[in-house]
Structures are given as C-alpha cells and as structure tokens.
Amino acid sequence: MEYKSGSIAYSLKKYSSDLFIGLLNQINGQKDLILSPQLIPIFDLMFGFTLLKTPSTSKKVCFVIESTLTDTQMVANAINADKRRGAEDIEYWIVFVPKKIQICDECLEREGVYQYITLLNYPLGLIPLDIDLFSLEFPDFYANSFLFGDQCGLSRINQSLSQLQGLVGLISRAYIKGKYATIVSDYLTQTSSESANSLSTGFISDLILVDRDEDYVSVLMSQLNYMGIQICDECLEREGVYQYITLLNYPLGLIPLDVDLFSLEFPDFYANSFLFGDQCGLSRINQSLSQLQGLVGLIPRAYIKGKYATIVSDYLTQTSSESANSLSTGFISDLILVDRDEDYVSVLMSQLNYMGEKWNLVPK
Template structure:
C-alpha cells in the first residue's frame, strides 16, 4: 500500500489493494515459476498497483514487453508464460507470432496463459482461434482492473483513445468500460448519493450503469452498497469543452506534461542535466522521475502557476539551509539527537529540491523563448476574443514558416472553439495553406479534426461567447503567486469544464439554467435516496461533501489543479476527487486523432 494514496476522504489505497489482490489471485492460479509478457501500454499502470518485488514473491521471474517475433530467451527455466494485455486485435497478432515462433520443445514444456485487462473479448479470442493459437492457452482470464490510482484524489482508466473511438470510429465500447468503472467504485465505496451529467454520451453511460447494477452481484462484493462515501458524481463529456485542452497549461505539472510528457506519473528527462559536469553521463541517457505527492516538494509546487514555482523553490532552499545550520550549531546531546533523527528527512528534502529546481530550469529554458511567449500572447488574445473572427496573421505566419504543425492546429481549434466555429472562407483558407505547406496527406488530418468536433463551420448562435460571459471564463486581473480564482492555471482563462463543475456542485440553478442549454448533449440528473452516510463518516456533521468528477474523453493536469484549488479554499464545503478516462494535453489530444502514418512522420 502506498501511504500517499490514503490522505483523502475517499481512500484510494483500497482501490490499489483490491487490484493487487485480484492480480495475485490470477498469478497464483498458474502454479510454478512464471514470466509475464506485458502489453507495453500496461507497463506503468500495472506498476502502480503491483511492485516488481510483490510479483517476485509470487514466483514471477521476469517481465517482458509484448512485441512481434520470437519470445525472449528467459534467464531462468519457467513453466508458465503469462500474457497480460488489453483486448486489441493488434496485440493478438503479436501473441500469435510469439507462439508460432516458439520451438517444439518449449511448446511442450511450457504452459501459456492469457489475462485480458479489463475484460475478455470474443473478437480477440476468435482471432486467436483463426490463427490456430487459442488451443495453446491453459487459462484465459480477466483482470478486471478498470481504474488505476495516480494520486490520493486522482484515478485514471488509462484509455488514451477514448475520444477518438467515440468521435471518429463510432465505437462505444469505452462507454461500457466507464460504466463498469463507476459500478466498481460503488462496490468499493458504497452507493453514490446523487448523479449529474452533461454531454452527448453521459446519458448512455448512466443507462449502462443502471443496467449493470441490475445484474447479479458477485458474492464477494467489496462493500456494502447501501451507504455512501461519495455524495455526488458529476459526469463531464469532453466534447462539452473542447477549448480547454487546446490552451497551454501554465501550472508546474501542466507545463511538465506540455513540454516533456507525463506517462502514468512518470516523466523522462535528459540524465546529464541532473549531474555535475565532471560526471561522465551519456547525453542520450534518460532519467525517470516519478511525480506524485510522496515527494513533499513536488506536492507543494505541482498545482502552482509556474512563475510562482521558482520563488517557492528558492524559499524552501533557504529554509532547509537555515534549519540545518541552526540544528548543527546545537551543543546539547538532546539537540544533537534531534538533528540526527531529522537528518534523513532533511537530506531527502534537499535531494527533491535539487531535482525539481533542475526540472524548473529545463522548463524555464523553453518558456523564456520568444516563440513560446508569442504563442501564449496569441492564445490569450483568442481567449479574450480580440479580432478572432477572421484569418489570424499570427497563424498565417506560423504556417508560412512551417512551424510545428500540432501547435498550429491547436490554435486553429482554439479559434474555432471561441467563435463557436470558423467562417467557411476562413476554414478553407487554413486547409489550403496547411495542405500546400505541410503536404496533401494533411487533408485527412483536417477532416479528422472536423469529424471530431474540434473544427467546425460557424453557426448562427455564438454560444461560447455567452458561456464566457455567464461563467466569467476570462479574468484578466489575477495573482500568479497568490491566486484567488481558478483562472491562474491557464493564465487568464478559467476552464469552462471546471466552472461548470463548480456551479453543478453548488446547485446554482440560476446560472445552470442559462448555461446548460448552450452546451452540447443532454443533462442527466439522478438521486439515490435509499443510501446512508458511510459508518466511518457518520460523526462528520459539518464535513465537506465529496464530489467525484468523472471526465469521459480525458482531462488536463491544469483542470485537476483547478479542482484541487477549489477543494483547498478556506470556505470550501466540497472535496473533489477526480476520475478520468485518461490525462491529456493539446498535443496528445490532437495526435490521438491522427492516423498512425502521420503521427510517425510528426515524431521524426
């Protein structure tokens, strides 16, 4: 169990413990030494629930990544080969290739097992059968882990293609998984008192939840569903607010994700930046940094505006140095004992401080560039609606200079969002210029963005402008160091999604009655009156209400920081817990909608 997962009213460590127990139960069904062949996309999520040392305790000798070709040569002789994978046909083809290329002796001596995450797929099993491999498996099981614990207030399904599957492929499978995830949370934490949702898919999700709840429950259901730990579930369809992911996040954690990419709480940075010049380190080597609230320094800075982070790190460094010097000057035996007892803690803080000061320095190198500052200025002008209803010369210049295409597309998507669409002439001009400069293949790119709703032709109604005014989305005057509103996470822009959640949580009917009809999709409202307060919370008469926000289609770190900010306010009566299909940013969101060939060419 990870200690940092326990400090919330909703004890996320229960989710981690339950998932680990389920995985170990499956592994123990395969008696004897074993190796795991793991779908690469599950490597870090599985690492969040089961450490390698825990796996070793259950006779796992090695873990390999699933790839085409012959299985790796195992260092130790093993009886069991266990494939753990999501139900994707491409992964089935890899598994078939692995088994077909095994020699006859190995096939006779080994037992092969397949664990699907989170559920079995008839389509996948048919593929295995058609390729003559299905009969090789002794066990085919489900590892029903729908949510992975990232923080004490944050859980993710790690389904990065959810929005693409819904908007481009018309595949609703992920909605059933979301519904299963919600039911699994109710099994663990009790019935949810109230449900509110907004967006094209939320009605379908809640209908699926209701349907699953009517199915026979497992005998070993983990919780008494007649009490509640979670007071209110708010379902937010990403398509309700496509503006927010396109804007550049300005929090510390948000910028780390924007500039370097965070994958399941881990960022990889150049290793040579974290050592002294005398150390001989390969400049191509990467240092992995785990980002969670286990690190006190990161917990303090992650949700701050980046301009406040360097100041905070400097203050902390002075405080640690001062405390160390003061303790070292102590003369009595008792004072020396206190110093010795605190020394490991202070050294750990010092190491954390060094790490995050370096990370902040790497960010500053990039954010100090004129190109980055110009980009933020263009975004802020779009947010404020300054002459944004025409072809923007700044976007023209970026295209003519063949600037990074994803950055250009983010700006065009932002322009479409703030104007409730683009004029036909403006859109045709952008298309023509992009195809001419970046290549004809990007006609597909533009078509995908249109089909996904990120770019559209302007309608008569200007709903975004009305929402901006009613929800007070652009707050020009604000303090980056000591903010009093959520707009600091994007500079001057308060995320529409979080403003909406803020008003839903407070049941602000006047604002909601004006705003909700302007946003896409139906409204869901449901109350479970037959649930009681959780036994361990029954004495908390005036305690904060727990609101679980579930983003369907992904959310950003800046939105997470904004919700944490609302929870932290002195007069707050609400504690937010966040669940999401995945964590995204403008770059990863757009890339998820592109065809693989184009993505590969952009990554070169």
C-alpha cells in the same frame, strides 16, 4: 506513490493489486510474466515491479495484454515461434485487460494457437495518478466512440464505476450531459437499484458525466493544469534524488531591457493562460508588481481591461491596502493592465518598434 489508508486512491490501488495477484495465483507454481509495453508504466504505478519480479525457469508463460488485435497477434506469433522450435511442453496463459473481446478469440483461432492457451480477464478500473486524479488510461476511447460509433468502451466505464461504488458506497446523484453520458448514467441507476440492499450510500455525493464532444476545452489541459509546480518535486522524487537536495526560490521580477522597457521574459504565459486556462503565471505578475511597489512606492491608480487584468488589479489593491502603513505613494502614478486577447496588435511589434529611433531607423 503511497496513498493514505482510507482514501479513494488507496482503496482503488489496493483492490486492483489484490485482484491481479489473485488472478496470477490461479496459475499454480512459478510462471514467466510478459507484459504488453503499453501496460508496463500502468502496472509499475499500481503495483511496483518488485511485487511482480521473481526469478523463474518455469515452463508456464503468462502474457498480460490489452484487448486489442495487435497485442493478440503478437502473442500468437510468439507461441507459433515456440512451436516451430519444438517447444511442446510449455503452458500458455493470456490475461486480457480489461476483458477478452471477440476479435481476440478469432485471431487466436485463425493463427491455430487457441487450443494451447488458457484465457483470463483482469477488469482493471480507475487508476489513481494522484490522490485526487484518476484515469482509465484508455487513449482510443474518443476515436472509437465518437468517430467510429463503437460503444464497446462504455462497458469499461460502467465496470469502473461499479468497482468504485463497491469500494466507497453508492453515489447519490449523477449530473449528465451528452448521449454516452446518459447511457452510463442509466447503467449506474440500474446497478445502484440492484445493489441498494447490499451497499449503503457512500461519501461521494455527486458524479458529473460529460461527453467529450460537449467539452473540447479540457483536451488542451496540460500536466501543469493538474499539478502546477508540484511536478518539479515529483520529478526529483521519481529520480530518487529529492532527499539529497535543498531547494530555494529566486523570485526574479521585472527585467530592465532598456531605461524605459521592462519584461518578465515569460514567453509561455500567453499560451498557458489564454489557450490552456492555466492561471499559475498570474502569481509571477503579482510578485513582480509587489517587488516594484516595494522599490518605488505604491501605485495609486490602475486602468484595467480584461479578465486576467482584473485579477491582477484586485491582488494589487489588496496588497496596497496591506502595505499602506509601511509604503508611501511612489512616483509611478498610473498602471495600465490589458489582457493580450484585448490587444493583439502589439503581438506584431518587433524590437524595431520599441527601439527603432535609437538605431536611427525611424524616417525623419
């Protein structure tokens, strides 16, 4: 994805790309580049493989891996396999992301390959996933820090924030909540005071740092919460077919299941709205009620109970006032809107509860 020049996403992507290419240029001549499987999607997003792919029959091999025991052991096994085949003239390099740690050294020494390898660090920081969404792509951080008490991951956060300030300027204020957030904030304050003479105040005025154990709700956030229906466009762009397609919308509203029973047939609404906090589904309810009023006339009164019911009612009031001149009062006099978390009983209702009498299943 290309970003507008001057944006934070553009600056981060360019900085990371230039840093990595500069690192590879330290290895003179052509080299075979072997990436850890976990890093392939990240590097493809940051640089694109066209930047990295060049034909090579080099005797130099560069492994780019995460700083984990698993990846380091994989490299050691590959080098030992080469040695057993009699390959003695190959030069080996390892680039650790974001930096080498002690267990990596110990693994290479234990496997007897340390003397054959040159080690480098690639301090990859924040990765732009979108114009205003950034990630360290560090899935083990929560378990390591909050379950096992390992604070090594904090240095990666500190490094990424230092990189960010180096690109966009000093961050004026930090709001913190939690033990680890305090540690990171203290580091940021220290580095900011040390860099005060060389860096000016940047355009990020406020930074909010919150420990995960102070906020478990956002763990439940899905991709829809960040990008909504935009994911449809991005899927088509990613597959390279967007330019061949004309897109249309079909605003399907209430579906009549019986003479007095209607449904949106929207089974994911409860989970998305009440569990994950995604309000995108409310627009579908608003649209269906607007369609209904366009067909049968304005609904004069609404009885509401619940947060989402209030939002829908406010929308209905607004559209009703806008349509007052073009629509007359219809034959639906009252509308009752109730949030699901205000009424869990009807979740247990089956089709028999709605249609039982029709099928002669209700005792007389």
